[in-house]
Structures are given as structure tokens and as C-alpha cells.
Amino acid sequence: MAETELKANYDDFACSSELNAMDFFVRSIVSKVVSTSLPVVVTAVERSGDGSGAGYVTVKPLLKPRNNSGDGLEVTTIPKLPYFRLQHGKAAIICDPKIGDIGLAVVAKHDISNIGGNNTPQVPATYRSFDPSDSFYIGGFWGQAPEVFIHLEDEGTIKLKAPTKITLEAPDCEVNASTSFTVNSSQINLNGPISGGGSSGANATFSGDVKAKNISLTTHVHTGVQAGNATSGQPRQ
Structure with missing residues (x-):
């Protein structure tokens, strides 16, 4: 290696003895390869x-x-x-x-x-x-501030954020929540048969109206009944 290639990195210690000069020379070679x-x-x-x-x-x-x-x-x-x-x-x-x-x-x-x-x-x-x-x-x-992420904390919280869409795909999905399970949305679509109660026999409660084929559960009327003060019978089993 030419002397001029090492001159820029020479210091007083490297020139203080032949051993230090050789040490500097070897380190310079190693650092380049x-x-x-x-x-x-x-x-x-x-x-x-x-x-x-x-x-x-x-x-x-x-x-x-x-x-x-x-x-x-x-x-x-x-x-x-x-x-x-x-x-x-x-x-x-x-x-x-x-x-x-x-x-x-x-x-x-x-x-x-x-x-x-x-x-x-x-x-x-x-x-x-x-x-x-x-x-x-x-x-x-040194990443950017994330907009799509999974955030885990050892305090016991997990947060998933996706500005566009989250898709879960599996033959069987189950959620076990011992206290509560809350879904907040302007619209909820359920495609498929729905069964309620489960093994505990719990009832389903809705604070708003429920419609099936545009028939309201709270405001629907019956046809084919005689006018008067009587009420219709119990729903058929």
C-alpha cells in the first residue's frame, strides 16, 4: 500500500514505534477487506x-x-x-x-x-x-409513524389498526370474552344463519328494532284477524 494512502489516517501513536506502525498498517488493510x-x-x-x-x-x-x-x-x-x-x-x-x-x-x-x-x-x-x-x-x-399496525403491550392490551380493512379467514372463529364483547359500527352485516343462547341458554337482547325481510319486530301488524279488543294468539312453535 502506498504511503499516501495511509497518511490521512496516521496519528502520533501510529508513528511512535515500529510495532505501532505495523499495528496501524494491519488494521488499515483489514478494514478495507x-x-x-x-x-x-x-x-x-x-x-x-x-x-x-x-x-x-x-x-x-x-x-x-x-x-x-x-x-x-x-x-x-x-x-x-x-x-x-x-x-x-x-x-x-x-x-x-x-x-x-x-x-x-x-x-x-x-x-x-x-x-x-x-x-x-x-x-x-x-x-x-x-x-x-x-x-x-x-x-x-428509524421507521415512519405507522398507520397499519399490531400494537402489543405487556400490561395486557393488543390493538390492531387498519384504515381500510381487516379480514379474518378460518373455518372456525371463536371469541371468548368473560366480561363483555362490544361491536361499534354504523352498519353490521351478518351473512348466514344465526343461533343464539348457546349451552348456557342465555337470551339475546336488542335495544333497537329488529327487522326480517323488512318486517319490524316492534311495529308490525297482523292480517286476517277480526277487528276489536281481542289480541292475536301466541306465535306458532
């Missing part, structure tokens, strides 16, 4: 859809390398880094990266191109080591 982790910003996202596994991102380092004068040099993008998704077996929380997200590129020791999701140990395709192109992306640093 070994990468550990890099703060990055996402510039592109490759997704295969909700029904598939996690995909890849292209990222751009947020820290510029310096030249001998201490000025920053332009950085290039790092393509096709596998990104992290919270997943175990076939269970996953899908919240994939977006362009502009800030994260960390964690650099592997060896070439990872032979892995590609294969869980069988492989021989590295090349002899390169600690190269930024062999990184894994972990995101979520």
Missing part, C-alpha cells in the same frame, strides 16, 4: 407474493467511504440481499420491506450464493470472504 454490517436504505424490493416465502432487496449503504483527503466517495447499490421475515415453519407475520426503509446489511463470512433457501450445508461457490454482496437484510430502523 473485511465487512461486518452496514447501515443501508432499501432501493428495490423483490417479492413473490403473500403466498410465498420472503424475497430480496437491493440496498444502498448510508455511509460513504473516504478518500485520502477525507472526502466521501459515492457508493453503489448492493443487489439481491435476502431480507428477514418473522417466520417459523409455515407460520409467518408478513410485513415485507418497502423502498426507503432503513435497515442493516449483515455480512456473512463466506459466499452465500449457493444457499438460496436450501437448508442443507453447501460448499461456498467462491473463495470471497466478508463481501457486502453476501449480506442478509434486517430492517425496521
Whole structure:
């Protein structure tokens, strides 16, 4: 390495002895060839859809390398880094990266191109080591104020917020609330047969009117009865 390439980083300690000079020289070499982790910003996202596994991102380092004068040099993008998704077996929380997200590129020791999701140990395709192109992306640093989220607190509360829509899909959905279960909405649509009471035999109570095929429960009248003071009989079983 030329003397001018190290001059900018020399200090009094490095020049105090041959040992310190050699230590500085070795550290300078290592710092130029070994990468550990890099703060990055996402510039592109490759997704295969909700029904598939996690995909890849292209990222751009947020820290510029310096030249001998201490000025920053332009950085290039790092393509096709596998990104992290919270997943175990076939269970996953899908919240994939977006362009502009800030994260960390964690650099592997060896070439990872032979892995590609294969869980069988492989021989590295090349002899390169600690190269930024062999990184894994972990995101979520300095994020924007979320508008769609699941908020969990250890005090015992969970909040789900979705400005557009929440969909629950399962053959059987059950809610167990020992105190109360409240639904607040300007309109409630129930599609399908409704059974009430359950094993406890509890009654259903409505504070407003109930209509079936536009027939009001509180204001409906009966036809085919004789006028007078008599009332109609009990409903048929």
C-alpha cells in the first residue's frame, strides 16, 4: 500500500514505534477487506407474493467511504440481499420491506450464493470472504409513524389498526370474552344463519328494532284477524 494512502489516517501513536506502525498498517488493510454490517436504505424490493416465502432487496449503504483527503466517495447499490421475515415453519407475520426503509446489511463470512433457501450445508461457490454482496437484510430502523399496525403491550392490551380493512379467514372463529364483547359500527352485516343462547341458554337482547325481510319486530301488524279488543294468539312453535 502506498504511503499516501495511509497518511490521512496516521496519528502520533501510529508513528511512535515500529510495532505501532505495523499495528496501524494491519488494521488499515483489514478494514478495507473485511465487512461486518452496514447501515443501508432499501432501493428495490423483490417479492413473490403473500403466498410465498420472503424475497430480496437491493440496498444502498448510508455511509460513504473516504478518500485520502477525507472526502466521501459515492457508493453503489448492493443487489439481491435476502431480507428477514418473522417466520417459523409455515407460520409467518408478513410485513415485507418497502423502498426507503432503513435497515442493516449483515455480512456473512463466506459466499452465500449457493444457499438460496436450501437448508442443507453447501460448499461456498467462491473463495470471497466478508463481501457486502453476501449480506442478509434486517430492517425496521428509524421507521415512519405507522398507520397499519399490531400494537402489543405487556400490561395486557393488543390493538390492531387498519384504515381500510381487516379480514379474518378460518373455518372456525371463536371469541371468548368473560366480561363483555362490544361491536361499534354504523352498519353490521351478518351473512348466514344465526343461533343464539348457546349451552348456557342465555337470551339475546336488542335495544333497537329488529327487522326480517323488512318486517319490524316492534311495529308490525297482523292480517286476517277480526277487528276489536281481542289480541292475536301466541306465535306458532
